[in-house]
Every structure is written in structure tokens, then in C-alpha cells.
Amino acid sequence: MRIATWNVNSLTGERIDRVVGWLDIAEPDVLCLQETKQTDDAFPALDFHARGYASVHHGEGRWNGVAILSRVGLDDPVAGFADGEPDDDQARLVTATCGGVRVSSVYVPNGRAVGHEHFRYKLRWLARLRAHLLADTPPPGSAEWPGQPDGTTARRVVCGDFNVAPDDLDLWNPQAFEGSTHVTPEERAAVAELEALGLRDVFREQYPAVEGLFSWWDYRAGAFHKHRGMRIDLVLASDDIAERVTWALIDRNARKGTKPSDHAPVIVDVGPGPGPMIAAGSDASSTT
């Protein structure tokens, strides 16, 4: 099973072509999208359906917007937080079950500046994501969705633009980020709190201590060509998924060429194992 996540920085005509073209090349079973900047009506679900992908989109229109595409089934979609509180007015979270895995696509607030109201919103949002993951977890032992022994983080991935670089290793130059958002102890602690639920940064586990692996590069000043980036797009996976990861890649090619997103897709391959998770290459959508 191949799981990918990509902040596409809008889904207008040219960007749709890039995303559809990338689907044909990368053939993910599940793709989480962020920053679609579309209304639900404008989301190009048919373009994806034609490639065999079911989809769910949670959007506002002008900003934010998240989606999940899946060719291994897409069930029980939830837009926004499932913690029982009134939903956030920004479309930054969508969750669905794909091929036996509970998948969340997240677009964590940027934060703008340390101490800014939006920075406090970012920290609140991350704390609320943790509450969502606990509330969204089904009873342990569910046949369709086997739980972990502790019942907290059943077979799950949380994919998206976290707007947090978990470690200095994820920065092109740590000195350049002193005093900036994305690297503060508070933001990193909020991500660590998610990992404390039993979720693992599976891309980094494939490349421990390897420098220069980034998923975002500023459009300005030739940052991409100078290799000045950050790794802020993460795939956090529960233990039983994490143990089966066979391969991971950030597809820098998708950041090249005309009209790219400023993010590259992150791809994680999960091998077969015990339990009902659907194997790579299967096509649950053929039943519909």
C-alpha cells in the first residue's frame, strides 16, 4: 500500500494537471492533499474518479482546503474535528478509512510569527488534533479496523503539512530559523504529543540522521535550487503501519518545472502483513 501526502498550494487548472499527471506516475493508493483552496463544489473529484480514485474534500474556497484520494476504498469520512466541540471555521482536517487504515489529511496553521495570535491558534489547533485522534479512534478489537493493544492509536496515518520541522536536521540551516515559527520548542512539543499517541515519523525512520531531506522550499530567491528547504510535511503512522514501511521518498521532481507547488509530495510504501489491510496495487474502487 502506497500512501502519499502533498500540499498542492491550490487546485486550479494547471495544478490539477500536475496532480493528475503525478498520480499516473507515482500511483499512490492513498493521496492526502492540502491547500486545495477550493470549495467542495469546485473540487475536481471527477478528474480523480476517472483515474480510479474516490475522494473526499473539505474546503472553504479561498484558503486552506484538504482532501483524501483513495483507490483502496474510502469510508466513514469526517470533515473537521470529531471531538464533539463546534468545528473550526477553517478547513484544515479531513479523515476517512482507506483500505483498512484510518487516514487523516491535515493542514496545520502556519503560525505567521512567534507570539502572534495565529501562533497561539496553531498550538491550540495541534492540541485539538490530538483530541480529535483520541475521539475518532473506534473501540479496540473492531474487526474492520484492528486496534492497538492499548486501544489508542489503531491502524492509522496522519499525513499533511504540519508547518513544523521536527528537528534541526529538517532545516537547511538551523541558524536561519532562530526566532522563527516552525522550529520553536512549543511547536515541536505539540508534534511530540501526537507522536506520544503511538504515531511515528516514518519518513525520518527510513533516513535517520540524513541531512538535506526537505519537503518545502520558498518560491523566493531560488531557494529550491540552492537546496534551502525544510521538512515540514510528515506521515505519522501507528506502530503496526510503521513496522511495515518498506520505502519512503520525497519526490523533488514534482517541485521542478512550471507552476509547481512550493511543496513536494512525500511517499511511503507499506508492505503486506498480518491482518486485513489491503495489499498494494489492489483496486477496491472497481466494485463501484
Next chain:
DNA sequence: ATGGTCGCGCAGCGA
């Protein structure tokens, strides 16, 4: 060089 480029949408803000 305290900039630089995008997207949205038509000014200037957000990233």
C-alpha cells in the same frame, strides 16, 4: 540587496 515569488483576485495579504 532586510529583497526575492507565488496564489488569490484585482489591493494587498498570507505563505
